[in-house]
Amino acid sequence: MLQYILKRILIFIPTLLVISLATFAISTNAPGDPVEQMLTSQSGEGQAANLQATEKAYLALRKELGLDLPIFYFAMSNIASSDTLHRVAKTFQRDNLDRLTYEYGNWPEISNYYKSARDLEHAVFSVNKDSLNRTPLISMKESVNDVLTKYEPGNLETNFTNIKEKIGQAPSLAVLSGPLATVESNYQKMVSTATGWKYYIPSLKFYGMDNQYHRWFFGDKPWFGKDDGTWTSAGFIRGDFGKSYRDRRPVGSVIWDAIRYTFLISMLSIFLVYLIAIPVGVFSAVKSGSVFDQIATTTLFVLYSLPSFWVAIMAIVYFGGGDYFDVFPPYFSPDLDGGFFNDVKEMAKYLLLPLMCWTYGSLAFISRQMRGGMLTILGQDYIRTARAKGLGEKTITWKHAMRNSLLPIITIFASVFPAAIGGGIALEIIFSIPGMGKLVFEATVARNYPIVFAVMMFSAILTLIGFLVADILYALVDPRISYSNKK
């Protein structure tokens, strides 16, 4: 048995690794730039100093978040692409460079072209604005941005012509013709020495330990030896879950705040479900086919099919302070002042409706399992023997039959924990309860990846533990089940 448990725990490790890779892959491929979202945007149009300041802030934040590192230990790419592409800061420019690599394949020339285009951009922003060059400068800034983010030859050539034209419109802009000429000549060189075939030769690029995944999962804090404090993260595996992108709070504390509510409601709900469903299931089985059984089965089936978010909406519309009954408050905002009884009363007021919505769905499932199990057991021979011995029905039902049919119920209980985390997403969103479901939803939409990762990993860990606990309980409760290898 112990061997079995150890073997199962060992298998956790590759499973968790794969899950971490998968969640990581999903989020890094997502569109949108978290750094841009985090910087409260200053409109970057302005003098060169301002442009430099924004860029500096952008690069600094990017470095701090570790987003300037390559994504993984290695990447499957082609010999045309550069392996330092991830260092280019702006997403659109990076994507454009990748596209140019596809079109032309000659990275050194592309790199020169890109550098000269950036020099041109810098020069454009360094020009002192005066009344003459104000209008042409606006158009030129757009053109320069297009040059950096577009690849179609027609588009680029139009932009070059446009810039040349605008240069002629004001004397102060003549200084830009030099950089523009460099850009154009580099462009011609890039196009003429194209080696597009290189894009089709695969090559494996190695990046070593210094990559985003390693830093997230294992951390760059030294494992042995001197800790000189220059590390960014101790890694998921050592308990450092990073900081939320939204308000820089440690992910651990954000999750802890949220999980308390979800846990509270889940536990109460499970308690209620088992309290109601087990007796109902037992009675349904004992009086199988009776009026009670039929009514119970039908009612529970109907409850099972009601979508929980619909019931929640209906509850709010009809009971929650709309045009009908004003019994329950629709939004979760309890007035907790620390006093125990007051808190309990307040929480009860606000949790009653969500609790009911949370609970009714599982009632059907659990009681049907109970009923099914009981029916099978009641048909067994040993129950007949017990009756023949003269034991009362009540004893038979509650002492013998029910205990044996608790087996599936116990094991379901073990797998309830992962549902406790994410199960109530709909209800939490509707009732505005600040629990895990709402946290994950908002974090995903806001691209708040540290939180998304942490929650996914926790869910996976809890699910795996839940399965293991269920299997162990199976073996403990039913002595016929054994995991050891019998010789």
Added chain:
Amino acid sequence: MSSSSREQVNELEQGYWAYVKRQFKKNKRALFSLYAILFLAFVALTADFIANEKPIYAQYNGTTYFPILKSYGVALGVSSWPKELQNVTWKNLEYDSVIFPPIPYSPSNQDFKNAQYKAPNGEQRVKSKRWWHWLGTDGLGRDVFAGMIHATRIALAVGLVAMSIAGLIGIILGTIAGYFGDQGLRMSRIRFFLNIIAFFIAIFYAFSARMYVLGDAIGESIISFVLQGLISVLIFAAVMIVANLIAQVLKKIPFLGTRMNVPLDLGISRLIEVVVAVPRIFLIISIVAVAKPSLILVMVVLGLTGWTGIARLIRAELLRVRSLEYMEAAKALGFGDFRIMLKHAIPNALSPVLISLAFGIAAAILTEAFLSFIGLGVPAETVTWGSLLNLARANPGAWWLATFPGIAIFLTVTFLNLIGEGLTDALDPRLKK
């Protein structure tokens, strides 16, 4: 022979599936649900003729038109609207004679005179009872009944397509895992490793090197995308075939040619565990929230996350069935593995899968409704049952927005669950009636 014994003989002669059908028909609730779902499918198919702002038949300025049919033609690109019918408000035209669909509104039709949530039993500013909004309107004046009819199409499509994908993946993977186990498939070492390497190379040439080609093709049209997609699939297949051919040659070398067991069951079971470990709704939300909203994406994601149950069921069935005599007989007759799997193993293992499919469609419809309820998945203008419920959230006073779509979801899910239950009972030999 008397008629009842003739029936008995007929019963005995028919096959397994005929027996299942008979048992199913005896379950009145399940049969009713089946008819109900078929009715919904009919509504979904003919939705354009039930609720549409365009008339079915119109005589206008002397010419006869069939505008709804014509709009199909326009969408396919084979016909176009005459000048006088472009950008018109159909209900305001002066017709010689006209037949409008039963609900003369499209789901996206904004009725400005009735905007701001008009109730079904309240005041509505309409020309006549014919134009009454029987289930009310939403904030923009869109008719709720029309929205619900068209949403039926989306719901059923999502359910069917998602579970088809899930079923396909689940059956294929589950069968391979159950039939071959860990020792069923043997091949030379060189072939195994070459296949693994070739897989990555094939992905490179078929997809990652063609990333821009495929991306541009999506932007152009569906046809060019399908074409480029097919080319990619062909390239993938070609690379894999070449790899296997090379292995055929190289396996003559003694060390490389040693036969080994391919641990298919191990690999697929671990894969199932990984997919199951992450809660499905989290996975779906994380993919759908970051990608561009589209219905196809929702269907594909639902399919890709819902196959594990089916795979496990079929794997268990195949593990049970693998050692039965008829399988041995088939192998002894020299049938290849593929044929045995397809013609003998899978058809007999399908019973639990069918049940799972019925419940799976219900779950897929529920999940899609939930996704549109929180604003993810389908594009913003598409009206689905979930999106109508979402509107109700913003305006709790509009009870018709909360009640009717919810009833629709509830009924559809109930009917599907009842069909699933009916199948469970029909397929269980112990419950033979």
